[in-house]
Amino acid sequence: MARPLPAVSANRCVLVLGGTSEARALASALVSRGVRVVSSLAGRVAAPRLPEGEVRVGGFGGPAGLARWLTEHGAAAVVDATHPFAERISDSAAVASRDSGVPLLRLERPGWSQGPGDDWHWARSLPEAADLLPGLGERVFLTSGRQGLSAFAGLSRLWFLARCVDPPEPPLPPRLEILLSRGPYEVAGERELMLRHHIDVLVTKDSGGAMTEAKLVAARELGLPVVVVRRPVRPAGHTVTSVDEALIVTLEWLNR
Incomplete structure (x- = not known):
């Protein structure tokens, strides 16, 4: 009751x-x-x-x-x-x-929970997440928010797709495409987005919730590694x- x-x-x-x-x-x-x-x-x-x-x-x-x-x-x-x-x-x-x-x-x-088929790599901060990327992929889907993009500014050899609600401010990665968007998102759309941009690694914070969880499902289906920043x-x-x-x-x- x-x-x-x-x-x-x-x-x-x-x-x-x-x-x-x-x-x-x-x-x-x-x-x-x-x-x-x-x-x-x-x-x-x-x-x-x-x-x-x-x-x-x-x-x-x-x-x-x-x-x-x-x-x-x-x-x-x-x-x-x-x-x-x-x-x-x-x-x-x-x-x-x-x-x-x-x-x-x-x-x-x-927070989100790692499940079967997930290839997650945990980081304690955005700078630590940036350090992990060169060994995981070359085309990065960044969904960690506009305020933390400076942590990836030194990775000149990687290409980034950064999704934000509002435009970010510099410093920014030199090879960067900005996607202004606000959730919720669906798995089919996330999968199509990753395929269209040839994404081979995803970066996210452990925000939790259903509004943006679809990207994790899409990454699992595509067999992509995911760098997850732990909560403070x-x-x-x-x-x-x-x-x-x-x-x-x-x-x-x-x-x-």
């Missing part, structure tokens, strides 16, 4: 950090239950998908600024639903929660892996 959701106290604010699909789903679920939600977006994407409720864009001025915001706005809870690789804001949220006394919940989707270590704290879990915990905190 499903666990019943608690009633909601009116006029209590929840700050949701992040522009992920999980952040948008949680904001929608809370708003539908009468909760005042403020979603904070970093502002790194030119045309982000906006969640329901109130939206603010830009930083807080570090942990002290975030703690001040939580106190001044009477926040009852803060949910860190940022991207698994958004380290700075997660660190700030942990410090701000401690200093303000506002409880912090981390909502993080599970997160501050210790209360963590859940689904929107439903986050909703239950947040509503309980609202009614304390």
Whole structure:
């Protein structure tokens, strides 16, 4: 039997950090239950998908600024639903929660799991991923985001197809084609893209989720090696892996 959701106290604010699909789903679920939600977006994407409720864009001025915001706005809870690789804001949220006394919940989707037929090569960072590439292939499909392309700028002998939401800034690899695109993606389309560009190695971060998982399936079907960058270590704290879990915990905190 499903666990019943608690009633909601009116006029209590929840700050949701992040522009992920999980952040948008949680904001929608809370708003539908009468909760005042403020979603904070970093502002790194030119045309982000906006969640329901109130939206603010830009930083807080570090942990002290975030703690001040939580106190001044009477926040009852803060949910860190940022991207698994958004380290700075997660660190700030942990410090701000401690200093303000506002409880912090981390909502993080599970990472991807290697399965039969996968040829994965794990790296601890993008520079380490770049070091692995010369021994794995010559035509690289980069899906690690526009902000990390500088790590591959020195690989002049390799050709890169980099898929990003917004155009990247230099330094960039000299042999580079940019594909501006936003998921979700399907396996057939990913397979066709890799074949058309003669891709022989894929690079990705362990972001998890279904929106971009199709590239891993396509790489497996084509027998391509995949370089996977591990997630950074997160501050210790209360963590859940689904929107439903986050909703239950947040509503309980609202009614304390």
